[in-house]
Amino acid sequence: MTRHLSVLLAAGAMLATAGMAxxxxxxxxxxxxxxxxxxxxxxxxxxxxxxxxxxxxxxxxxxxxxxxxxxxxxWMIGTKVECNFKGAGEWYKGTITSLAGEKVTIAYDDGDKETTKTGRCRTK
CATH class of the missing domain: 2.30.30.140 (SH3 type barrels.)
Structure with missing residues (x-):
């Protein structure tokens, strides 16, 4: 039983490590x-x-x-982010609605929308 437990623990550790690669x-x-x-x-x-x-x-x-x-x-469609709306310096919460390379469209929680660059966004 101890040997089986060791194998299971080792397998679990490998899976956990793979998930955090x-x-x-x-x-x-x-x-x-x-x-x-x-x-x-x-x-x-x-x-x-x-x-x-x-x-x-x-x-x-x-x-x-x-x-x-x-x-x-x-990051993918549906990811919650904060973005610097129109580069004005304030960070606003929103959701990614489209993503193509560094180009991202955000639907802000206050109803505004914006297509911007990923460099103006961040996540917690």
Whole structure:
């Protein structure tokens, strides 16, 4: 029984790790916790060196950080985001209604809609 339990625990650990797999390749889209802000911003890995990566965010900011500070890009239609409406500096909650590369359409919670770039959006 102990051996079966060990095998089950090992299999569970492998599945958990696979579900949390991080992007590791130059060119991969990721969501990065820019400067530890607690928000996830879209970007592309520019350089990988061990556990250190450089991300070029979609707003053209760059950050060199630990691989643990990024996660795979998972935005899709229906994802809840906050976006900088018309670049005015205020963040508003909304939902992605269409997505094509860096072009994204947001239906804001207050009824407004906007097509913008992923570089103006973030998630919690």
């Amino acid at each position: 991080s992007a590791q390749t130059t060119g991969d889209w990721v969501l990065g916790n820019y400067k530890g802000s607690g928000y996830w911003f879209a970007g592309v890995i520019e350089k990988v060196q061990g556990d250190t990566i450089t991300v070029r965010y979609d707003d053209n900011e760059r950050e060199t950080t630990n691989l643990s500070k990024v996660r795979p890009y998972d």
